[in-house]
Amino acid sequence: MNNLVIKETKTTPEINFDISKHQLNISGRSYPENISEFYGPIFLWIEEYLEKVNDDQPVSVNIDLSYFNSTSSKVLMDMFDLFDESVDDGKTITLNWIYDSDDPDSLEFGEEFQDNLENIKMSFTSK
Amino acid sequence: MIDIIHECINDLKNENIFLYYNGTFPYEIISEIAEIIMNKTIMDDVNSMTRNRLFAVIVEQMQNMYFYSGKNHNDVSTGEGTIMVGAESGQFFVICANKIATQKIDPLREKIESLNAMSKDELKAYYKQRRKQEPEIDSKGASLGLIEIARRSRKPLQFCFKEIDDEYSFFTLKTIV
Numbered sequence: 001m002n003n004l005v006i007k008e009t010k011t012t013p014e015i016n017f018d019i020s021k022h023q024l025n026i027s028g029r030s031y032p033e034n035i036s037e038f039y040g041p042i043f044l045w046i047e048e049y050l051e052k053v054n055d056d057q058p059v060s061v062n063i064d065l066s067y068f069n070s071t072s073s074k075v076l077m078d079m080f081d082l083f084d085e086s087v088d089d090g091k092t093i094t095l096n097w098i099y100d101s102d103d104p105d106s107l108e109f110g111e112e113f114q115d116n117l118e119n120i121k122m123s124f125t126s127k
Numbered sequence: 128m129i130d131i132i133h134e135c136i137n138d139l140k141n142e143n144i145f146l147y148y149n150g151t152f153p154y155e156i157i158s159e160i161a162e163i164i165m166n167k168t169i170m171d172d173v174n175s176m177t178r179n180r181l182f183a184v185i186v187e188q189m190q191n192m193y194f195y196s197g198k199n200h201n202d203v204s205t206g207e208g209t210i211m212v213g214a215e216s217g218q219f220f221v222i223c224a225n226k227i228a229t230q231k232i233d234p235l236r237e238k239i240e241s242l243n244a245m246s247k248d249e250l251k252a253y254y255k256q257r258r259k260q261e262p263e264i265d266s267k268g269a270s271l272g273l274i275e276i277a278r279r280s281r282k283p284l285q286f287c288f289k290e291i292d293d294e295y296s297f298f299t300l301k302t303i304v
Contacts, residue, residue, distance in 0.1 A: 066179070067183065103179055
């Protein structure tokens with residue numbers, strides 16, 4: 001399985017999923033014109049990765065999004081649910097929410113995801 | 128005709144509107160307008176929370192027009208409308224106007240009125256609950272756009288409908304950030 005790297009555009013975030021480091025980074029802005037076209041391959045990659053990675057291998061997911069629209073918010077929720085279920089199945093995943101300390105909303109958005117997750121305890125880092 | 132242009136521009140200025148666009152909304156226009164406003168508010172030293180809220184409201188409102196103002200329900204290419212962005216006593220406003228099928232008025236009115244009746248906490252709870260559910264049947268997104276707009280708005284959403292003919296009406300929505 002290969003790393004997944006997608007360059008940032010005005011409306012889509014940078015994707016940098018590194019297998020050797022077990023780091024899954026998403027950063028930038030997310031409001032794609034066609035949500036399933038952009039996130040479809042990303043979900044396929046994540047599903048395959050979660051099947052292959054060892055349970056005791058620490059994986060860190062880092063989300064650093066300065067903006068995501070409501071449709072992306074739904075997709076992120078679905079993505080975090082995947083990680084949440086994997087943790088329930090025994091995987092070792094940390095989910096880091098990187099927020100803008102000047103914008104209280106950006107921390108709140110992260111906390112709202114946490115409210116809807118059962119197994120993962122998110123960590124919050126300001127930038 | 129050209130003799131009234133100056134007057135039109137002055138009218139917009141008097142309403143404190145600094146961006147006006149009328150036409151179709153291909154996706155590049157949406158991101159371009161959002162970008163222009165982001166750059167302007169950075170230059171004007173607007174705090175980052177207000178800046179991000181304005182950006183979010185502009186994107187969601189334009190996406191609503193992009194998805195729902197087409198002549199046919201599934202035709203996004205003809206989505207046409209108007210966006211205006213302005214500033215007034217330290218606050219920003221976003222006005223979007225577009226044609227919609229008259230039969231869509233009642234459900235839309237009910238939706239906006241129910242959002243306007245909610246407190247910020249209720250909107251937050253509703254947003255989280257909706258996000259966990261499947262989108263509504265006629266939705267092209269996650270059915271979250273209007274809730275998102277209401278959450279970012281400082282005041283209840285202002286809106287009006289005006290009948291154009293038997294089939295179509297004009298829908299205007301104003302959000303204050």
